[in-house]
Amino acid sequence: MYAFYSLLVYIFYTVFKKEEDTALDGACGETTEEPGHVSMETGSRRKGSHTPKLRKRQSDRISDSSSSSSDSDELSLSDEDADVDDSYTVPAKTPLAAFLSFKQETEKKRVSSVHTETGEKVFESPLVAVMSHLLSFLEQYSHLQQLQQQAEQYRMQLCRHRVQHRRKMKALRSSYRQRLRDKRSVIHSLEEAIAQQQTPSPDNDTGSPGLHKLVQSLCGLQGERSLLRGELRLLHSQLEQREQDRHSKVQAFQQQIDELKSCIEEREEEISKLRIASGATDSEKRVLCLSAENESLKQSLSVTQGLLQQLSIIPSQSSSLLIKENENLRSRVLQLESTLQQRVEQLSHLERQSEQDKWCRGEELRRRDERVKELQLELDKERSKEPIVKYVTQTVEVESPSTVRQLTETRQKNEQLKHRLSSQKERCKQLEEKIRLSDEVSCNLQHKIAAYEREIGTLQAELMKEIEHLEEKKDEAVKAAANCSQEQFQSLQDQFMTLQQRLNALPPTLRSMKTDYASLRSQVRNFADFYGSAIKEAKHQISAAVNEMSEANKDLLEKYRKEVALRRKYHEQLVELKGNIRVLCRVKPVLKEDQHDECQAVAVTTDPHNESALTVLSKGKAKTFELDKVFHPQATQEEVFQEIEPLITSCIDGYHVCIFAYGQTGSGKTYTMEGPVENPGINQRALKHLFNEIEERKDMWTYTVNVSSVEIYNEVLRDLLSKDGEKLDIKINPDGTGQLHVPGLRIKEVKNFQHIKKILATARRHRITFGTQMNQHSSRSHALLTITVQGTDLATGTKTTGKLNLVDLAGSERVSKSGAEGERLKEAQNINRSLLALGDVIQALRGRHTYIPFRNSRLTYLLQDSLGKGNKTAMVVQISSLERNVEETLCSLKFAQRVCKVELGPAARKIESGGHCENYS
Numbered sequence: 001m002y003a004f005y006s007l008l009v010y011i012f013y014t015v016f017k018k019e020e021d022t023a024l025d026g027a028c029g030e031t032t033e034e035p036g037h038v039s040m041e042t043g044s045r046r047k048g049s050h051t052p053k054l055r056k057r058q059s060d061r062i063s064d065s066s067s068s069s070s071d072s073d074e075l076s077l078s079d080e081d082a083d084v085d086d087s088y089t090v091p092a093k094t095p096l097a098a099f100l101s102f103k104q105e106t107e108k109k110r111v112s113s114v115h116t117e118t119g120e121k122v123f124e125s126p127l128v129a130v131m132s133h134l135l136s137f138l139e140q141y142s143h144l145q146q147l148q149q150q151a152e153q154y155r156m157q158l159c160r161h162r163v164q165h166r167r168k169m170k171a172l173r174s175s176y177r178q179r180l181r182d183k184r185s186v187i188h189s190l191e192e193a194i195a196q197q198q199t200p201s202p203d204n205d206t207g208s209p210g211l212h213k214l215v216q217s218l219c220g221l222q223g224e225r226s227l228l229r230g231e232l233r234l235l236h237s238q239l240e241q242r243e244q245d246r247h248s249k250v251q252a253f254q255q256q257i258d259e260l261k262s263c264i265e266e267r268e269e270e271i272s273k274l275r276i277a278s279g280a281t282d283s284e285k286r287v288l289c290l291s292a293e294n295e296s297l298k299q300s301l302s303v304t305q306g307l308l309q310q311l312s313i314i315p316s317q318s319s320s321l322l323i324k325e326n327e328n329l330r331s332r333v334l335q336l337e338s339t340l341q342q343r344v345e346q347l348s349h350l351e352r353q354s355e356q357d358k359w360c361r362g363e364e365l366r367r368r369d370e371r372v373k374e375l376q377l378e379l380d381k382e383r384s385k386e387p388i389v390k391y392v393t394q395t396v397e398v399e400s401p402s403t404v405r406q407l408t409e410t411r412q413k414n415e416q417l418k419h420r421l422s423s424q425k426e427r428c429k430q431l432e433e434k435i436r437l438s439d440e441v442s443c444n445l446q447h448k449i450a451a452y453e454r455e456i457g458t459l460q461a462e463l464m465k466e467i468e469h470l471e472e473k474k475d476e477a478v479k480a481a482a483n484c485s486q487e488q489f490q491s492l493q494d495q496f497m498t499l500q501q502r503l504n505a506l507p508p509t510l511r512s513m514k515t516d517y518a519s520l521r522s523q524v525r526n527f528a529d530f531y532g533s534a535i536k537e538a539k540h541q542i543s544a545a546v547n548e549m550s551e552a553n554k555d556l557l558e559k560y561r562k563e564v565a566l567r568r569k570y571h572e573q574l575v576e577l578k579g580n581i582r583v584l585c586r587v588k589p590v591l592k593e594d595q596h597d598e599c600q601a602v603a604v605t606t607d608p609h610n611e612s613a614l615t616v617l618s619k620g621k622a623k624t625f626e627l628d629k630v631f632h633p634q635a636t637q638e639e640v641f642q643e644i645e646p647l648i649t650s651c652i653d654g655y656h657v658c659i660f661a662y663g664q665t666g667s668g669k670t671y672t673m674e675g676p677v678e679n680p681g682i683n684q685r686a687l688k689h690l691f692n693e694i695e696e697r698k699d700m701w702t703y704t705v706n707v708s709s710v711e712i713y714n715e716v717l718r719d720l721l722s723k724d725g726e727k728l729d730i731k732i733n734p735d736g737t738g739q740l741h742v743p744g745l746r747i748k749e750v751k752n753f754q755h756i757k758k759i760l761a762t763a764r765r766h767r768i769t770f771g772t773q774m775n776q777h778s779s780r781s782h783a784l785l786t787i788t789v790q791g792t793d794l795a796t797g798t799k800t801t802g803k804l805n806l807v808d809l810a811g812s813e814r815v816s817k818s819g820a821e822g823e824r825l826k827e828a829q830n831i832n833r834s835l836l837a838l839g840d841v842i843q844a845l846r847g848r849h850t851y852i853p854f855r856n857s858r859l860t861y862l863l864q865d866s867l868g869k870g871n872k873t874a875m876v877v878q879i880s881s882l883e884r885n886v887e888e889t890l891c892s893l894k895f896a897q898r899v900c901k902v903e904l905g906p907a908a909r910k911i912e913s914g915g916h917c918e919n920y921s
């Protein structure tokens with residue numbers, strides 16, 4: 001029996017060991033040994049060899065997991081750990097347990113059969129009790145193993161969760177970092193844009209409120225970002241702290257499990273000792289001991305179970321905590337993401353705003369550009385005035401205030417001199433008047449003397465004849481006396497006496513005549529002396545005055561001359577600045593023939609203090625017109641010419657000049673341009689001035705003056721210097737200069753002023769005029785006198801070509817008013833049409849149109865190269881001051897004002913040097 005139990009115990013140990021190995025291998029891998037296989041090795045040795053191995057494996061796993069947990073960045077889980085099955089299965093009954101239960105059952109049956117056979121009361125055998133104890137112990141042990149496996153699985157799960165959580169955290173962190181980087185780059189670019197916007201520029205001085213807001217929100221965003229970062233760092237540290245706590249707890253549990261295991265091993269050793277040392281008789285005691293120990297083991301097992309349960313709960317709690325934390329973190333991350341999303345939306349909104357701002361600024365900039373362009377244009381205009389301003393400034397700077405003072409003094413002195421000159425002139429005039437009177441007296445006296453002399457001569461002749469006759473008669477009488485009677489002698493004596501008386505009667509007259517003659521002669525002689533002395537005295541006075549002036553005020557005169565020259569220069573520049581188109585207005589005086597008219601009321605008034613304004617009273621309203629110069633009705637031809645003179649000079653310098661008279665029919669255009677023979681107008685005076693200038697420059701320049709004259713009558717061009725009056729045409733010059741040219745037109749070279757007078761007279765003769773209701777000698781055509789002045793600089797050979805067009809336009813008229821019919825009507829219509837074309841050209845020039853309709857009429861076509869840009873133009877608007885012509889006057893003045901606004905730009909000088917023709921401004 002003992003041998004049987006010993007064998008049983010041995011088998012039990014062997015199988016138990018096998019089971020244990022199988023169970024351990026089942027935890028680590030698959031077992032290859034079959035159940036029931038019995039090894040001959042001793043149980044103690046085997047136990048000692050396998051327990052450290054198990055411990056080592058477990059500690060390795062823990063250390064692996066801890067090492068892996070310590071490495072947060074390089075976190076990874078082995079495949080083996082990752083593939084651990086989560087499902088927990090209750091292990092099947094072990095072969096040892098099956099064997100024991102089988103043996104127990106067999107033993108029970110055997111004992112019951114023995115007792116049934118003997119009839120004794122059935123007692124439970126000790127073997128069965130031991131077996132049942134062993135079975136229960138085995139169950140508990142397997143349960144413990146299951147619990148260990150569970151704990152291991154939980155640990156694995158925990159590791160996996162942790163790894164997954166770290167992976168997620170890592171991914172989140174990297175994505176968050178990426179977003180942060182993106183935002184940072186966006187912020188950086190925005191900051192750059194803001195810095196660019198904030199750079200001091202005249203346009204961005206004030207900055208936009210949108211941009212300011214953008215900057216503020218970006219700052220807020222950056223603050224929030226740093227706050228979020230701080231929070232994230234805090235969370236991270238909390239997580240690490242918890243991880244460390246969990247790790248220390250796991251380690252503590254592991255220690256407890258190890259302690260329990262070592263306890264179990266000790267108990268096993270004791271059981272084996274008991275099994276070996278105790279006999280069958282002590283088995284009961286031993287069983288009791290064992291049961292007591294078993295109880296204690298149970299208690300410890302229950303404690304262990306509790307601990308294990310705790311252990312199983314704690315990981316789950318920690319994992320749930322972690323999950324919660326994870327969720328919290330996730331929600332936090334979501335919150336952060338939503339905040340970021342909001343910020344991104346805000347940013348995009350701000351970006352849109354900034355885009356709008358940019359667009360607005362672009363618009364603003366575009367508007368400013370346009371304004372700058374306009375200003376640039378104005379500036380360009382102003383710059384063209386710069387040289388003069390510079391010159392004036394320089395002059396003023398150089399001459400300084402003292403010079404200005406000197407200048408004012410000079411002016412005053414000049415005024416005094418002028419005054420003295422005028423008084424001298426007055427005196428000269430008086431003297432001249434006296435001389436003229438003396439001349440007249442002497443002339444009369446001479447006439448008288450001559451008459452007396454003639455009378456004396458005839459009387460003397462008569463006397464001589466009478467004396468001769470008497471002498472003859474006397475001789476005859478003497479002869480007769482000698483031959484005739486006394487009576488005859490007496491009668492003859494009587495006759496002689498009467499003759500003697502008559503002869504005696506003659507001397508008083510003769511004597512008075514002689515005395516008269518003598519006194520007259522003496523008077524004449526004396527007058528000549530008086531006259532000579534008076535002239536001498538006057539001359540002496542004048543020369544004394546001139547000497548006095550020249551000696552005392554030589555420098556003043558010099559300055560005066562300089563000032564005059566400067567004024568002329570400024571005047572020229574002023575003319576250029578005014579756009580080289582000047583509008584002058586001449587008011588026709590009310591003539592004697594007009595005074596008989598019923599409607600002789602005057603509607604035009606000039607201002608003596610303002611030379612450029614005049615007022616027209618129409619329908620009870622006064623309208624004031626501002627022009628360059630207004631000549632009052634009493635203005636002389638010379639005064640008008642004085643205004644034109646600088647233009648004539650510039651023609652000699654090589655400019656194209658056009659002077660034309662415009663106005664209502666009968667308003668005085670021909671009077672102003674041609675003028676009567678005794679009081680010539682602009683044409684003659686201009687040519688006289690031209691030749692005077694040429695004469696003055698003859699040492700430095702040679703000039704050739706060519707003249708041509710045409711008229712445009714009913715849109716037909718006629719040569720006024722040709723008797724034939726053949727029709728002419730306007731063509732482009734074939735010389736390639738692009739200039740206009742009239743083939744067949746007579747061009748006469750003029751040598752001196754006398755020559756031109758004849759030419760002008762010829763042209764005047766050939767011009768078509770008719771009497772109309774408005775004008776007795778109305779010019780029915782436009783007359784053009786063209787003077788070309790070609791100059792050559794004797795020193796340099798430079799050539800200039802100036803052109804002067806003097807135009808007397810036909811008068812505009814209201815057909816209804818002028819009562820034109822038939823041929824006159826046609827003329828009037830043609831005149832009005834061509835004047836309209838001139839108006840269109842002026843309008844186009846004023847509006848700076850690219851196309852100027854020069855070709856719309858013969859007049860404008862012919863004037864093309866003198867009316868366009870770079871030329872100098874002066875228009876004399878002739879107006880009538882009478883009330884009945886007020887409408888025509890208003891029309892003419894409105895046209896004049898339009899012309900005033902035309903800008904021809906700076907005039908260009910036509911200079912040819914070295915075979916090249918150039919235009920110089």
Ligand SMILES: Nc1ncnc2c1ncn2[C@@H]1O[C@H](COP(=O)(O)OP(=O)(O)OP(=O)(O)O)[C@@H](O)[C@H]1O
Nearest residue numbers: 588589665666667668669670671775778779810811
């Ligand atoms: N300023 C003036 N002083 C004196 N007489 C003048 C003046 N202006 C014009 N007249 C006289 O007025 C008359 C008409 O002048 P004129 O022929 O010059 O007019 P017009 O404008 O040329 O007319 P039309 O266009 O019909 O030819 C002439 O007899 C002229 O002598």
